[in-house]
Amino acid sequence: MIRRATMAAAPYLVRLRGHILVEVLYRRVGAAQTRWLDRAVLTLCVVICVVMASLAGMLAVEAWSRGEIDVRSLDTPRWLLFLPLVVGFGLMGTEFLRLLVLGESLAGAQRPDTF
Numbered sequence: 017m018i019r020r021a022t023m024a025a026a027p028y029l030v031r032l033r034g035h036i037l038v039e040v041l042y043r044r045v046g047a048a049q050t051r052w053l054d055r056a057v058l059t060l061c062v063v064i065c066v067v068m069a070s071l072a073g074m075l076a077v078e079a080w081s082r083g084e085i086d087v088r089s090l091d092t093p094r095w096l097l098f099l100p101l102v103v104g105f106g107l108m109g110t111e112f113l114r115l116l117v118l119g120e121s122l123a124g125a126q127r128p129d130t131f
Contacts (some may be wrong), residue, residue: 023104033122042122050121060117065109072101073108 028034044052046110084094115122 025099026104027107027111030108051119054118054120054122057122058112061112062109062116063103065112069102069105070107072098072105076102 026039042053045053079094079098086092086094086097
């Protein structure tokens, strides 16, 4: 249950830019290097999210085709356990790609005071 709740909140945190950013590195480099660093980090994040969503999707399809059941307190189709990962990483990848395409900076994040 905790994993699914974490994946539900992760795309929202990316949207708010509530992820961890090491600002010490951003303070030591100039404006051109900051833009390059932003693009590099965002590209890496997009690639990682696409890979993770793809792997989770393949595992879900494999579990569905085999008819696997996850036996815990409730018997659940195993593919259903991978669905939050596919959706969460897909949405995070979309948000990172949006930031990359719009050229927005990770360092200049504007975060709301409250949720």
